[in-house]
Amino acid sequence: MIIGTAGHIDHGKTTLVRALTGVDTDRLPEEKARGISIELGYAYLDVPPGSGLPAGQSAPERLGFIDVPGHEKLVHTMLAGASGIDFALLLVAADDGVMPQTREHLAVLSLLGVTQGIVAITKADRAEPARIAALTEDIRALLVGTGLDDAPVVAVSAPTGQGVAELRERLFNTARRLPSRHVHGLAPRLAVDRAFTLDGVGTVVTGTLHAGEIAVGDELQLSGSRARVRSLHAQNRSVERAHAGQRCAVALAGIEKQQAPRGAWLTAPHVALTTERLDAQLRLWPGEARPLRSGARVHLHLGAQDVMASVAVLDGDLIEPGASARVQLVCHAPVGAWRGDRLVLRDAGATRTLAGGSVLDPFAPTRYRRTLERLSELDACSQPTLARRRERLLTLSALGLDLARFAQAEGLAEPLQGWALGEDAGAALTTCLCGMLADYHAKSPDELGPDAARLRRLVAPRMAEALWRDVLAELRDGGRIAVRGAFVHLPEHGVRLSAAEQRIAQKVAPKLAMAGAEGAWARDLAKDCGEPEALMRTTLARLAQQGELHQVVKDLYVDTATMTRLAATVRRLAGEAGHVAAAAFRDATGLGRKRAIQLLEHFDRVGLLRRVGDEHRLRADSTLFAAADQ
Incomplete structure (x- = not known):
């Protein structure tokens, strides 16, 4: 169990931790000289065996104390330590009573969701019993609505030892009962x-x-x-x-x-991730005098990090004191954030704590952040369990759920790969795709069908290419569509060659095989076969639509057997690097530079490669030409 001290400066946090543990957490010379904590200090205390443990639970080996500074200018340091605590030890000096930093530290603890704690009235030897009793009532009133409403209040004096043993035993008993944090299934x-x-x-x-x-x-x-x-x-x-x-x-x-x-x-x-936009559920501290409005500049404290950010309220334009709403935080520097992480906001001048909450989505969108669809996704991100969040997001994701990004946002121990499409979304996509093919065939009966890339632009232009190829493969395997080369069509539709076209197809087959990777031009094939050039062009285009040939550039054709061998060469050259250099492809095929580049650009168009800058990157999940490669 990690215990964090909290309270106003000079209310005895470091002294009490030393009395409990025997460790002086002020380690810096400046801290010794000034008698105040400047940096986070740490101490540890072994937990003795005890009774009353839940079945199967063993006592924690030791308690960890994080002693934080109480000075108002060092609240950012306090927040760096408070983000990871399980239990709060809030100190109020008997002679001073509740002070400004007492209230702000309590606000921080409440907004971080800390619900386990004890309030220690320190320096009890300096006050009469009546003063202790009155201060106890003040503290009880202060705790109402903070999550620490039921926290015990104990009077202690570190110099005399009054109440220290009782406080130590209370900490031990709490530690014995406190359930351990969830470990399994999450990455470190x-x-x-x-x-x-x-x-x-x-x-x-x-x-x-x-x-x-x-x-x-x-x-x-x-x-x-x-x-x-x-x-x-x-x-x-x-x-x-x-x-x-x-x-x-x-x-x-x-x-x-x-x-x-x-x-x-x-x-x-x-x-590992960093983000400059995150969506969060936020609660404005009830003690604030004014609402929090969109456009406000704030200090965002998350984990041990402190960055400036701007607030965009997603549920309306403002948050009233004590109310909750969803917001997007636009950070002025990258932050690490995962779903469920607690956060605190302070004003732009870092003079007071404003609000707190938890991360809903570290991958917040730049556009359409207030649409009904996006707010529904945030509702899904708010679900209490991993299984329910995934189920709801899958239902809402018409374009599919990126499983790798979902696992990253959740911080899962086991990485996920690929995409998932919900049952309803898959059915709707199939209906749209088959309807689009039917319309295409009706308008262009002499064509086999659109290529896969064009069909994606018509049906689901925003869908990830990897998921689109998975959808096509599943529909092809289920007999809903047919795929020939790069072209997609309904199974019942096919382009029939005329007798003349069949005759020409038989003539050009051996000539294209002999031409190999250099390919053959339509005009040369027409001359060699003694056929009209216009009829030759029409026939070659029809054969390309059927996936029998491949048009590399206008009027230049390569047969499928040769293209399959070239695809195998591309995959081999890509190797571990994942991309193919034009020079390496030229050397491996014995082609000239111009023809090598034309072929690589053809592979870009049909979906075997993807052009990124000057690189031709292999699409690892592409199945084009793969069956014949192996």
Whole structure:
């Protein structure tokens, strides 16, 4: 269990932690000299065995304390530590009573969703019992509606020891009952709040492990760079494995200290993400005097990170104090965010805490963010379980659900691949596609059908190409459509050649086979076969529509057997790099540069390759020519 201290400056947070644990969390010389906490401090306390545990649950090995600064100018540091705590220890000095930072720290805890805690009235030896009783009533009133309404209030004095043993035992009992954080199914994510270098060890980062598990030897990602876990401490003990809810110090190989600023995330590579737009559910603190309006500039605190952001309210134009609404946060710098992460907003001047909530979608859209369809997707993202979120998103995704991005947003331990299409969306797409083919055949009976790329533009132009090819393959396998080469048609439709065209097809077949990858021009074939040039062009075009030939450029044809061999060469050259260079293809085929480029551009058009800049990238999921390749 991670316990976070909270409260006004000089209300005894560090002194009480020292009395509970024997550890002085003020480690910096400046902290010693000034007598206040400036940076986050840490201490640990072993939990003795106890009774009253739920069946099958063992007591946590030790408690971790995060001692945060109480000064108003250091609330951002307090937030960096508070984002990962399980339990709040709110301190109110008996001589001062409730002060401004008491209220703001309580607001932070409430907005972060912390519902477990204890309030300690410190310096109790300096106050009369009547003062303690009156202050207890003030605190009870202050806690109403914060989520910590039922938190016990205890009076303590660190110098005399009054109430310290009782407080320690209360913490032990809570730790024994507190359920462990969910570990299974989630990838590791650690919010870095400190980094330093140790001789003989290298770069060490510390933070709270928000999800998953980390083990020695793991390959993780930090600030865009890969790093290996060299050694690991959890709750200040050397371990081989750490799990969510523990304070960790992770020694990393392959990364420098400057690559690990406060706010960075140490994650499994497949869930690493940064975003500059995220959609969130937000609650405006009831103590605010004015509504929060679209366009407001705020400090966004998420994990251990603090960035400026602008607010766009999605449910209306403003949020009244105490009310909740969905918003889009447009960040002025990239942030790491995953669905369900808690966040806090402070005003642009960083003088007060405004609101808090949780991330709904880290992949927020730039356009159409307030449409009914988008708001329905956010409703789906609000569902309480992973299974229900996926089910609802799948139902709503007319263009399919990107499973890899879904797993990334959720921070799942096991990466997902490919796309999924809901049953209703699949049925609607099939109806539209078959109807479009029927119309095409009626208007162009002499053509076999549109090529797959053109059909996609007609039916589902916004659908991912990978999903579109999966849909076509499934419909082809189910007999709903037929695919010949790059062309798609209904099974009952076919282009029939006339007797003259069949005669010409038989004549050109051996000549095209001899021409190979160089191909043959329509005018040359007409001359060699003794046929009218116009009839030759019509016949070759008809054969290309049937997938028997391939028109590389206007009037230049290559037969399917040759094109299949060339496709096999393309796949071989792509290899691990995933792309084909024109020079390498030229050398492998013995062609001239011009013809090699023309063939690669043809493969781009039909969907075997994809042109990106000067590269011809292999579409790994394309099945064009594949059956004959193998």
